[in-house]
Amino acid sequence: MSAPLLSVYDLYAGYQDFDILKGIDLEVHPGEIVCVIGPNGAGKSTVFKAIYGFVKVRQGAVRFDGQEITNARPRDVLNAGISIVPQLRSVFPQMTVMENLEMGMYLEKNQTRVRRRIQYILDLFPRLGERRAQMAGTMSGGEQRMLEIGRALMLEPKMVMMDEPSAGLAPLIIRTIFENIQRLNREIGLTVLMIEQNARQGLEASHRGYVLELGRNAYEGPARALLDNRDVRRAFLGGQ
């Protein structure tokens, strides 16, 4: 296998004086879709926050693309090539689709480059193209999610981290979101690290997966193997 793009090693992090993560290990290889699952409160979002510099790493290391980014500031993590779609909705509701995409590149002075990139995103998501002048807050939940993903792609990241991309969406729309993630992976080689509460569907859309429990690694492996694992199924996939 290729060298990992992201490697998280023995990660300890938490809030106040309390460790939520107690030695998490995780790797993402270039071109992979990796899904992190686990019960509420397991520490999944905290892993993302620790990678992104929103919470302090107390022990362990984060490396990305050959660079050590442990406790780097969010801006530097972004510059290293990781963009993030957070767990809570993050479109700017009073701005149009176009303006939201511009915000994904708001420090870029070269307007030609910004226009070109927006056109690229609109071509990737024709639905956003049709709605380019619409206020983001008036779009459906699924369209807003697509816009968030599009905005995260504006800076040509090497990897996108998505915290529960399917949250709060209707079953049919959830399928569309996962199909789009797989399409981006296939068509532009997008590397994705995502957290999913819809564990079965998340794994079905992924190459590999991690199960976290109480701030530790519980299981990991090819997504197919996790889906077939009896213990994982019973404890984390609704027993199906």
Ligand SMILES: Nc1ncnc2c1ncn2[C@@H]1O[C@H](COP(=O)(O)OP(=O)(O)OP(=O)(O)O)[C@@H](O)[C@H]1O
């Ligand atoms: N800002 C905070 N201050 C204190 N404790 C926090 C904070 N954010 C999260 N926690 C606690 O850390 C633990 C892990 O939270 P985290 O959000 O990482 O879980 P999660 O696995 O993402 O859960 P969910 O599936 O509900 O999103 C929880 O017990 C939570 O209450």
Ligand SMILES: [Mg+2]
């Ligand atoms: Mg979470």
